[in-house]
Amino acid sequence: MTMEVKRMLINVRTKVSTYVIAVAVFCCVDTALAQTSNERTLHAPDSSSTLSVGSRDYVISPDDLLDIFIVDVPELSRQYRISTTGQLDFPLIPKPIDAAGLTLEAVSLKLRQLLQQSGTLTDPHITINVKESRLHSIAITGAVKKPQIYEVMGPTRIFDVLSLAGGLADNAGPVVRIIRLSTCGQTESINGQGSSTETSRTQQVTTLNLRTLLSSTDAKLNVDVCPGDWVTVPPADVIYVVGAVHKSGGFELTTEHDKLSVMQAIALAEDLKPTARRNDALILRRNSSATNGRTEIAVNLRNIFAGKSPDVPLQPDDILFVPESAGKKALTRGAEAAIQVATGVAIYRPY
Numbered sequence: 226m227t228m229e230v231k232r233m234l235i236n237v238r239t240k241v242s243t244y245v246i247a248v249a250v251f252c253c254v255d256t257a258l259a260q261t262s263n264e265r266t267l268h269a270p271d272s273s274s275t276l277s278v279g280s281r282d283y284v285i286s287p288d289d290l291l292d293i294f295i296v297d298v299p300e301l302s303r304q305y306r307i308s309t310t311g312q313l314d315f316p317l318i319p320k321p322i323d324a325a326g327l328t329l330e331a332v333s334l335k336l337r338q339l340l341q342q343s344g345t346l347t348d349p350h351i352t353i354n355v356k357e358s359r360l361h362s363i364a365i366t367g368a369v370k371k372p373q374i375y376e377v378m379g380p381t382r383i384f385d386v387l388s389l390a391g392g393l394a395d396n397a398g399p400v401v402r403i404i405r406l407s408t409c410g411q412t413e414s415i416n417g418q419g420s421s422t423e424t425s426r427t428q429q430v431t432t433l434n435l436r437t438l439l440s441s442t443d444a445k446l447n448v449d450v451c452p453g454d455w456v457t458v459p460p461a462d463v464i465y466v467v468g469a470v471h472k473s474g475g476f477e478l479t480t481e482h483d484k485l486s487v488m489q490a491i492a493l494a495e496d497l498k499p500t501a502r503r504n505d506a507l508i509l510r511r512n513s514s515a516t517n518g519r520t521e522i523a524v525n526l527r528n529i530f531a532g533k534s535p536d537v538p539l540q541p542d543d544i545l546f547v548p549e550s551a552g553k554k555a556l557t558r559g560a561e562a563a564i565q566v567a568t569g570v571a572i573y574r575p576y
Contacts, residue, residue: 290357367458368397399483462541469501470494
C-alpha cells in the first residue's frame, strides 16, 4: 500500500469520526430540548383551558375546580376541587382551607403562608386559575349558532353573550328572553323601547325586541346577563301561504319581518296566479275552542288590493289559502286541503 493511499484512508477516517461525533452531539441536544419542553408542558398550567379570571375580582364558590401551579414543585401542581362546604384540601397541610368567599389572590397568599409555616417550602410561588365553576355559567339555548353553557365570572352584556353563542341562527325569532332565578346585585330597571320585564315569584323574565336591540344606540337596552341566568332565543313563528300563488310555503317571522299582513304574505309568495279566486281567500287560524281546531276567516283579496278594504294582519301559524278558479272543489274541502299542504311546505327565509 502506497503512502498516498494511506493518507487518503486517514482523511476518510477523520471525516467519519467528526461526523459521528456531530450526530451524537445533535441527538443529545435534541433530547435535552425535548425533555425540557415536555417538563414545561407537564408542569405549566394549561392556560388554554383555564378561564381568564382576575385574581382580585373572582370570588371562589363551593364546587369550583381550581388549577394550582407551584413553581418547581410538579408534585403539588394540579387541579383541586373545592368541597360543597367551601373547603380546599391540600397535601402537607393538616387542616382544610376555608376558600369559599375568598378571592384567588387571597387563597394563594394563605396557601403560601401555610406551606412556609409547615416547613415544606421556604419561598413558594403560587398561581391559581379557575378551571370550572358551576355557579358562574350562563345557559344559552334556542335559535343561536352554538347553544351551550358558557363560563362567565360576572355580569356580562347581552351583546357579548350572543357573540359567545356565535350569533343568531337563520331561524331566530324577533325576541330574546333572559330568565333569572336569583339576584344579580341590584336589579337594573329597563325602560327602553322594545323591552318588558315580568316577575313571577322568584323568577324574573326580561324580553328584549331583537330588532330594537340591534338597531338602537341606547346603551340601556344592552342589559346585564348574570351568572346563573338562562338566555334563550325562541325560533321564529311561521305563516303559511298555499294555493294559487307562485311560491307556496312557510314564511318566518324573523327580526326583519316580525309582523306580516295579507298583502305582505302575498308579496313573499311572489304574487297570485292568474287563476286565483281573489274573492274567496281564507285565513285558517288556530282556535282550540273551534270544532276543527281552527277558525275560517274570509278574505276578499280583490278589495284589499283595490284599497276598498283594510289589509288584514296575520298571526303566527296562520294559513292563508287562495283557491284556484278552475277547481270548484277547492272551496268544498279547501280548509282540509290547505292544512295538509301547509304541513309539508318548505320554510322560506325572505333574505
